[in-house]
Amino acid sequence: MPRINSPAELEELRKGILSKRDPNKPCITLCSGTACHASGSEEVAASIEEEIKKQGLSGKVDFRKTGCHGFCEKGPIIVIHPEKICYLQIEPKDIPEIISQTIKEEKVIERLLYTDPTTNEKVVHESEIPFYKNQERLVFGSNGEIDPTSIDDYLALGGYSALAKALSQMTPEQVLEEVKKSNLRGRGGGGFPAGRKWEECRNAPGDMKYVIVNADEGDPGAYMDRSLLEGNPHSVLEGLIIGAYAIGSHEGYIYVRQEYPLAVENVGTAIEQAKEHGFLGENIFGSGFDFTVKVHRGAGAFVSGESSALMTAIEGRVGEPRPKYIHTAIKGVRDRPSCLNNVETWATVPLIINKGADWFAQLGTQGSKGTKIFSLVGKVNNTGLVEVPMGITLRDIIYKIGGGIPGDKKFKAVQTGGPSGGCIPEEQLDMKVDFDELAKAGSMMGSGGMIVMDEDTCMVDVARYFLDFLSDESCGKCVPCREGIRQMLKILTNISKGEGKEGDIELLEELSQVTRDASLCALGRTAANPVLSTIHYFRDEYEAHIKEKRCPAYVCKALISYYIDPEKCQACMICLRQCPAGAISGGKNQIHVIDQEKCTKCGTCFEACPPRFGAVKKISGEPVPSPIPEEARMIARKSKENE
Amino acid sequence: MSEITLQIDGREVKAEEGMTILEAAQSAGIFIPTLCHHEKLEPYGACRICTVEIEARGRTNLVAACLYPIEQNLVVRTRSERVDKTRKVLLELMLAHAPDAAELQDLAQEYGANKARFEKESSFCILCGLCVRYCAEVKKKNAIGFVDRGTRREVIFIPEIASKECEDCKECFPLCPTEALQATYLLTKALMSPSSPSASESE
Numbered sequence: 001m002p003r004i005n006s007p008a009e010l011e012e013l014r015k016g017i018l019s020k021r022d023p024n025k026p027c028i029t030l031c032s033g034t035a036c037h038a039s040g041s042e043e044v045a046a047s048i049e050e051e052i053k054k055q056g057l058s059g060k061v062d063f064r065k066t067g068c069h070g071f072c073e074k075g076p077i078i079v080i081h082p083e084k085i086c087y088l089q090i091e092p093k094d095i096p097e098i099i100s101q102t103i104k105e106e107k108v109i110e111r112l113l114y115t116d117p118t119t120n121e122k123v124v125h126e127s128e129i130p131f132y133k134n135q136e137r138l139v140f141g142s143n144g145e146i147d148p149t150s151i152d153d154y155l156a157l158g159g160y161s162a163l164a165k166a167l168s169q170m171t172p173e174q175v176l177e178e179v180k181k182s183n184l185r186g187r188g189g190g191g192f193p194a195g196r197k198w199e200e201c202r203n204a205p206g207d208m209k210y211v212i213v214n215a216d217e218g219d220p221g222a223y224m225d226r227s228l229l230e231g232n233p234h235s236v237l238e239g240l241i242i243g244a245y246a247i248g249s250h251e252g253y254i255y256v257r258q259e260y261p262l263a264v265e266n267v268g269t270a271i272e273q274a275k276e277h278g279f280l281g282e283n284i285f286g287s288g289f290d291f292t293v294k295v296h297r298g299a300g301a302f303v304s305g306e307s308s309a310l311m312t313a314i315e316g317r318v319g320e321p322r323p324k325y326i327h328t329a330i331k332g333v334r335d336r337p338s339c340l341n342n343v344e345t346w347a348t349v350p351l352i353i354n355k356g357a358d359w360f361a362q363l364g365t366q367g368s369k370g371t372k373i374f375s376l377v378g379k380v381n382n383t384g385l386v387e388v389p390m391g392i393t394l395r396d397i398i399y400k401i402g403g404g405i406p407g408d409k410k411f412k413a414v415q416t417g418g419p420s421g422g423c424i425p426e427e428q429l430d431m432k433v434d435f436d437e438l439a440k441a442g443s444m445m446g447s448g449g450m451i452v453m454d455e456d457t458c459m460v461d462v463a464r465y466f467l468d469f470l471s472d473e474s475c476g477k478c479v480p481c482r483e484g485i486r487q488m489l490k491i492l493t494n495i496s497k498g499e500g501k502e503g504d505i506e507l508l509e510e511l512s513q514v515t516r517d518a519s520l521c522a523l524g525r526t527a528a529n530p531v532l533s534t535i536h537y538f539r540d541e542y543e544a545h546i547k548e549k550r551c552p553a554y555v556c557k558a559l560i561s562y563y564i565d566p567e568k569c570q571a572c573m574i575c576l577r578q579c580p581a582g583a584i585s586g587g588k589n590q591i592h593v594i595d596q597e598k599c600t601k602c603g604t605c606f607e608a609c610p611p612r613f614g615a616v617k618k619i620s621g622e623p624v625p626s627p628i629p630e631e632a633r634m635i636a637r638k639s640k641e642n643e
Numbered sequence: 644m645s646e647i648t649l650q651i652d653g654r655e656v657k658a659e660e661g662m663t664i665l666e667a668a669q670s671a672g673i674f675i676p677t678l679c680h681h682e683k684l685e686p687y688g689a690c691r692i693c694t695v696e697i698e699a700r701g702r703t704n705l706v707a708a709c710l711y712p713i714e715q716n717l718v719v720r721t722r723s724e725r726v727d728k729t730r731k732v733l734l735e736l737m738l739a740h741a742p743d744a745a746e747l748q749d750l751a752q753e754y755g756a757n758k759a760r761f762e763k764e765s766s767f768c769i770l771c772g773l774c775v776r777y778c779a780e781v782k783k784k785n786a787i788g789f790v791d792r793g794t795r796r797e798v799i800f801i802p803e804i805a806s807k808e809c810e811d812c813k814e815c816f817p818l819c820p821t822e823a824l825q826a827t828y829l830l831t832k833a834l835m836s837p838s839s840p841s842a843s844e845s846e
Contacts, residue, residue: 318789323710326712470793471794472793474793475792475793475796476770476791476793477770478689479733479770483733483739484736486736511732517705518691518733
């Protein structure tokens with residue numbers, strides 16, 4: 001591949017790629033992101049390739065394995081271009097029909113389409129599915145269009161034109177001004193204005209400066225950075241090179257966790273391709289600007305996502321945070337100015353350069369511009385990755401895009417921002433989602449994790465879960481974080497075991513304050529957020545656990561019991577047979593009784609009891625009614641002949 | 644180095660640029676308690692007992708005095724209700740591990756910390772890292788280090804190095820604020836040569 005030495009050559013190359021592509025030629029795109037991979041997209045891919053050959057269509061139809069499309073709930077996903085017919089939950093057995101019907105005959109296969117659960121209507125095109133319709137997929141949209149291992153696919157969509165523009169038409173100062181004007185805020189957690197960070201780094205003394213991509217995503221349930229890096233690595237790379245140019249850096253790092261093998265592989269491929277094309281290396285686009293980038297594979301520690309810890313890890317030491325009283329933009333990797341931004345932040349930069357800061361700034365709210373990708377998971381119908389403009393309400397995300405709560409359950413809370421975030425209750429569902437509003441509600445944007453919880457979620461248990469996570473993931477260096485988390489976790493565990501005491505809530509609040517005030521890094525300073533936000537919005541649940549020894553959501557095992565209502569039990573033997581602890585006694589025509597001593601509270605009987613009987617009850621905060629006497633357990637049934 | 648004027652506890656203090664609050668305070672004879680600090684070692688900022696309140700750029704904040712670089716017109720309060728309360732809780736958290744450490748007890752008295760507030764979990768070590776850092780930075784031997792992370796973090800001697808280096812050094816022992824170190828060493832030594840009873844008796 002010849003080097004591209006000027007924007008004109010880039011445009012020529014792009015036209016060349018497009019001229020070889022017939023826009024009307026059918027193209028099957030298959031989501032091959034991690035989630036679809038897990039639901040079997042590899043097997044689907046193999047059968048597509050095989051079937052194309054078998055049905056004599058080699059060369060007449062294109063097949064492309066793309067990155068994550070976002071609608072992970074319904075994967076593997078196939079979109080057939082140019083009509084953009086979308087088929088969901090595809091299995092290898094569907095492929096022959098897809099090829100023979102849709103590709104050859106141009107017929108839509110009804111049963112593979114999305115069915116709108118409210119109207120029961122079939123939806124043909126991806127963009128009309130409510131999950132996608134209500135999104136604004138600026139950064140994430142190309143994921144479904146391109147093969148992440150093909151730079152041509154990226155170039156065909158105008159890839160690297162922002163870099164060409166920045167390097168040939170703009171001075172570094174102008175690039176910096178544009179990003180500042182766009183008011184792009186860091187997508188990794190804190191929401192610090194990217195332009196200000198760039199400027200601080202640019203102005204910091206020193207010839208050697210670094211730019212860094214933080215791809216050490218670690219929040220439970222969050223995978224948007226992973227999907228971007230896997231699905232569209234060139235967009236991240238292009239943003240990084242533009243940033244380096246603005247800052248005056250000639251060396252960059254992509255810090256990606258080793259647990260993301262596909263991201264590591266695809267970004268490595270992208271770097272090689274960019275080097276071959278001359279987008280990396282010396283004299284990029286003939287501008288005189290040099291830049292190289294290395295991939296640093298992280299060894300999987302949540303705390304390494306904290307910028308100073310990440311930089312320590314790049315230096316080859318244990319990823320522990322260091323004080324940031326002097327910003328890392330001034331004193332970062334090897335004490336040199338280092339500008340770190342998250343994957344999504346970098347991937348947004350080419351858009352800003354191409355379309356302008358004014359275009360970007362008209363999206364979103366006063367304080368938070370542009371769009372944000374969230375990973376919408378938990379008790380919600382449409383789990384997946386969603387990109388929405390800042391300022392959309394939580395209700396729209398969860399109901400319009402997410403399709404609401406499964407099984408007619410009641411919404412209880414949404415946890416945003418990962419372990420550093422908080423839980424937001426129903427009364428705040430109409431809140432406009434942006435950096436500042438989430439912080440006001442006691443949570444945070446974080447990197448964009450969004451875990452929906454329904455009425456069966458215990459908020460004490462949620463707080464306990466996150467503190468348990470943090471007790472493992474804190475580096476353990478400073479006392480308030482390590483010891484504060486240890487003690488808070490102990491208290492929460494006790495409360496969930498029914499051993500909570502009067503004053504525990506106040507003690508949690510006091511520990512939270514000290515952990516927040518005195519910890520060394522952001523992990524510790526935000527560690528108490530899950531505790532504080534659940535106490536703030538769900539204090540009554542804490543009190544029920546402590547005072548009444550009752551778990552209102554029936555989650556905390558120590559506080560619940562299973563009981564069979566003798567009035568309702570039909571002695572059907574189903575629960576009795578399934579009980580793994582052998583705790584249920586009874587027999588044919590003999591009302592079943594749970595031995596509370598033997599019961600492990602696994603809930604199998606509760607699940608097994610046929611809904612038409614509904615005899616197994618969960619109870620909490622009240623004594624289990626004593627079992628009815630043996631002699632009263634016989635059920636006298638009328639024999640069938642007498643009916 | 645240019646001179647910087649700041650205010651500590653209402654007193655005007657002149658100090659050199661590049662100094663930390665702790666250094667500036669010490670140079671003016673103002674006491675700030677420390678546990679993980681040592682003048683021969685790089686500032687570490689782990690015990691947070693040197694937390695002070697500052698006013699800078701119109702905001703009040705708590706910072707670690709051993710790390711925070713001074714700036715012109717900085718206002719520092721080494722004691723305040725918020726500082727004292729923070730130090731009290733920090734001490735209580737550490738006392739759960741080392742309830743009998745003299746240094747902690749003295750501070751506990753000063754700040755009204757209750758050593759029985761949190762359930763005892765005696766590891767005897769508060770993970771100040773003085774031993775680890777002294778061995779690495781001053782002796783350059785790395786015979787002792789941290790293992791694991793989070794609430795499972797602990798200090799251990801690396802037997803292969805410790806067996807060669809520690810017998811004639813032991814300079815880290817007096818640095819330990821809780822006297823846990825000596826016990827850790829003895830334990831390691833005993834484990835290294837379980838057959839020789841003199842290993843533990845000779846100390």
